[in-house]
Amino acid sequence: MSILLDSQSRVVVQGMTGSEGTFHTQQMLEFGTQVVAGVSPGKGGSEHLGLPIFDSVAEAVIATGATVSGVFVPPAFAADAIMEGAAAGLQLVVCITELIPVNDMVRARAFLSDRGTRLVGPNCPGLMSPGHHSKVGIIPNQNGRPGPVGVVSRSGTLTYEIMQSLGAEGFGQTTAVGIGGDPVLGLSFSDVLELFAADPETELVVMAGEIGGSDEERAAELIGRGYPKPVVGFISGRTAPPGKRMGHAGAIISGNTGSASSKVAALEAAGVVVADTIEGIVEQVSAHLRRS
């Protein structure tokens, strides 16, 4: 089993004909992902990488039965692409694009809230279910290895680090999800933790947060209320300098949350062992899984 993505997932790539879209679609195909179509408005009817290109997601869904999309379009058009995927009834949209204006994402989130579509990202590496040979996004293929660990992380590159380090010690993943580093995200840590809780093959979850926002604190609340599986935590940015703040609004909204120490404290209070380094994560995973 896995979460969000499995071997049955039929994937359409929005922005497939661009250079990033092309490169990563090739990688996804190599990994085994069922990529069934690309969408590039104005290029419908053509072929790319041996796959049909459509002018809209709706047309791609009708023709191919796609249920998932990966978004590789430029920042100015990305929020619209996400909404297009949701309006076409996709189950899951994975947005890799970074540098999307935050208010565009606020609107896209509001658009999604009325619909059944899940969003991963934006500004994220996507997700990978190694046991199903399926990935959407840019996680390097060689990093995936099937196994019992669920990985959820805000940082793309740290996701790769963690997967690689776990893999080197023989611990593969059910699914690894990079939820993204932007202020306004689709799935949160809590959302992904709940999915892992319900996945019978996931025995343990590695959760790698970073400073800023309070999604880690919220996840800690969820875990504190009784989470059925062990969680190994990690927070990066402990030595980062505090950001310069203008005005009071930020302080009013976030209060004391957002710092590395606030996050570590919240997770530890919820019974999560928080590792200091990636090596530490692997040790904790090893301890848990060898014990059970």
Add this chain to the structure above:
Amino acid sequence: MSILLDSQSRVVVQGMTGSEGTFHTQQMLEFGTQVVAGVSPGKGGSEHLGLPIFDSVAEAVIATGATVSGVFVPPAFAADAIMEGAAAGLQLVVCITELIPVNDMVRARAFLSDRGTRLVGPNCPGLMSPGHHSKVGIIPNQNGRPGPVGVVSRSGTLTYEIMQSLGAEGFGQTTAVGIGGDPVLGLSFSDVLELFAADPETELVVMAGEIGGSDEERAAELIGRGYPKPVVGFISGRTAPPGKRMGHAGAIISGNTGSASSKVAALEAAGVVVADTIEGIVEQVSAHLRRS
């Protein structure tokens, strides 16, 4: 029984302290309506007509358990008042105000579509359930008489005419609903017909339409699919001159619907007897009810 409004309905009046609000609240109280509060932003905490005034509908609902509101505020503020009622969780909002900008109503309708609140109006006389001594709106008290006829009409004054003429021949109403004459309305003829269909005490429905739009044609479709009760129809504006039209958009959208003859034809095709005059309505009602 009745539809939409009964003796249990607790009514708040938005704009009660204005002159129209005051006059018609008095009339509602005289009729027996359970008016429980008024809302006038900035006047909360005061009393008017012996009733408490609140600054917002939400506060009135919390304090009084109101479930229905009547809106008597000026046109520039009316759409906002409707949305306020819906956001406060009211079951029914009745908007009497006329001359509301049509795009304001388009937005208010979209706001309502996500919520469970029904809207009657705007630019309508409201509704009355004589057997329950309950009315919201401006239908003159002396026009109501309990009985088995459901009345639904677009025109306010025609509603009164019909109620009075029916009453003079001994035919009272379960509920009379003036749905309003604006291009963008809350409940349509079809919506009200469906409610009457489910009301055991309503034996027959009088439906009085007028030229413009195609709500009558839609209602005819509903009736044509098999409506459980007799319907007596009436269409006013048969001799009205055609409006002057600019551009083609109107013709593209409405095609041949909207004229009196289109409406009469649609209703007759659905098996509805369409009367020529209000006297004719009474004759038809009489024929149906005396027969049964």
Add this chain to the structure above:
Amino acid sequence: MKLLEHQAKAQFRRAGIECPMGRVARSPEEAERACSELGPVVVKVQVPIGGRGKAGGVKVARSPEEARAVARELLAMEIRGYSVPAVLCEELLEIGQELYLGVTLDRDRRKLVVMLSFAGGMEIEEVAERTPERIAKLWPDPFSGPHPFEIRQLTLNALASARGAQVLTRAQLLSHLVPLVQRLYQLCQELDATLCEINPLVITKQGLVVAGDGKVEIDQNAEFRHHELARELGEDAAAASSGEDELEVEARRRQLTYVHLGGDIGVIGNGAGLVMNTLDLVKQQGGEPANFLDIGGGAKAEVVRNALEMVLLDPRVKGIFVNIFGGITRGDEVAKGLIEARDQLQITVPLVVRMTGTREEEGRLLLEAAGITPAVSAPAAARRVVEMVAEAGR
């Protein structure tokens, strides 16, 4: 408030929608000058109606002299009752294709609808009737407006039934139409318009996308939010309405909802439905209504007086039928207004009043005290007024 073509295009330009270069000319000399600036021009009468081309109100002029002559001819025309106070001289486009793009209210859906067709131009109504699938439609969420992906799909849907060769590639069309539709929709919302129409939306042989014509109609109920625009348009609007029915112009000035119908029985009532039914009643009794006049809900004595005065401005009126069914309107207020007006205006034609509803008793007593006998039944009152007018005419 209906905008003339050049007024609509001024709004389009403000919203970032491309229009041909043009000059408004109110004299043959101005048209001549416009043509010498712009080169060959199309000269179009500025009246607020459709079908100007078919009515002979649109001509091409290839030289300043020709423009002068054409303008002289057009400015002297009368088009369906409208005189022509001005013409619009626009650069001549090399038309590659004509599309239709419109935003208007869809009553059934209770939303604005965006309509796009590659079968634009004069025959769009015929297309709508015979091959409605050639007109693609979109009903945007009124809060978000049309999303780019929705406009792309609208365009793709319209393209699916386009005939003949396209001037632009699909990618070019999509990238032109997304901002254009967004701007037109937003303009429609900003202006509280119930119609913003571009027909034809011209694609020139050079591949430019330009508004060939423009129609904008602003919701009367929202005019309180557009006082400035109304003032700006004032002069032209007054000029354009010169061809309109004078009585209706006067009624607008008096802020009354009045339609001139041409018969001899003046009709006043409260509520559009009631007044329409009153017209039907008068007709059923063999009379001819002179007008439709709705005093609306809650009218005060002053409004009733104003309405009576208005009806009497029509010299053909031989009798008046006032039909009031009080709801928000109160009988006593109406009675006061009627009595006051009768006394001050010294009305001599027959006045039949039918009054019932809110404060009916109080109103009735006032009327009776003033020597006016109100009727209770509307058909009876209609019969009476028709008979009285017939008698007076003998």
Add this chain to the structure above:
Amino acid sequence: MKLLEHQAKAQFRRAGIECPMGRVARSPEEAERACSELGPVVVKVQVPIGGRGKAGGVKVARSPEEARAVARELLAMEIRGYSVPAVLCEELLEIGQELYLGVTLDRDRRKLVVMLSFAGGMEIEEVAERTPERIAKLWPDPFSGPHPFEIRQLTLNALASARGAQVLTRAQLLSHLVPLVQRLYQLCQELDATLCEINPLVITKQGLVVAGDGKVEIDQNAEFRHHELARELGEDAAAASSGEDELEVEARRRQLTYVHLGGDIGVIGNGAGLVMNTLDLVKQQGGEPANFLDIGGGAKAEVVRNALEMVLLDPRVKGIFVNIFGGITRGDEVAKGLIEARDQLQITVPLVVRMTGTREEEGRLLLEAAGITPAVSAPAAARRVVEMVAEAGR
């Protein structure tokens, strides 16, 4: 893009939000002139930070001479590292009450939040911590914006915890705040701002509602939609940033995400999380990072070169740690950039590269051929760079 107070207020005015009359002065003479036009003024340093009052950057001047003297003093100040290129001279308000009104991004709710409190002024953060219930909040639907009824409820909620007497009646407050909040929210959306704050929102003794201060921060990701505004603000922004870290100013010019940290080990990586973790690793090994530099996803060779150049502009840098984990970024591209930069810039400080992920093999081969041995383990690489820098320092 952070707007200075007078820039923010120019935007407020454009949006219809009342501000005190004011003049920007870049010299004591200009301040003198402003005071003779405006009467008694408050003179405020224009630097993009909060707490200017506490730092002594806000003074009152009651005469033109005094204004000249005060401006001379303030223009010579340095406030938390910022020099003061300009002061804002504003008419002195008779303050009746100070409210707080702000619109900002709420990450948890994934929406903009409107915050209103009757406990405005300098102590608002303390209020937020001790009595958070005194700050009312509203999360409007991002497509519709705040509805009037929502703003009224927000105001009522804030009023419920207001202390002391009110200058305005409840009805007056409601009618002032509804359009004000709508305008501020809309401005926030139009500008793609993540912060629009008025603190204090002054209610004068005369009952006027005026923006006493203004803070606006525009989302960097949306600056491509606000080129014109950026240009308009250009001069002042350049002036205001004169107090900023010069290296960071240079990095912005180079469009690099760079934070100067003051240590001696330059850090470059791809992805904010990875770079933050690299800083943590360097610290754990006893080193001091000189900077944070994220080349982002998909960086090309050119960007890598640019980043290396940037890091080397810092004279304290004694060694460089490049940590690349390829996803969207490809190892071969990074390697090319590194080799090119090393050769052209003639880098002499130790350069430790750790590279893995997409096109790792290709990148590694390129680096090895060029004599740079890449590491695979990040902690090992961190240890190596710290040791090499320590050795070089001996």
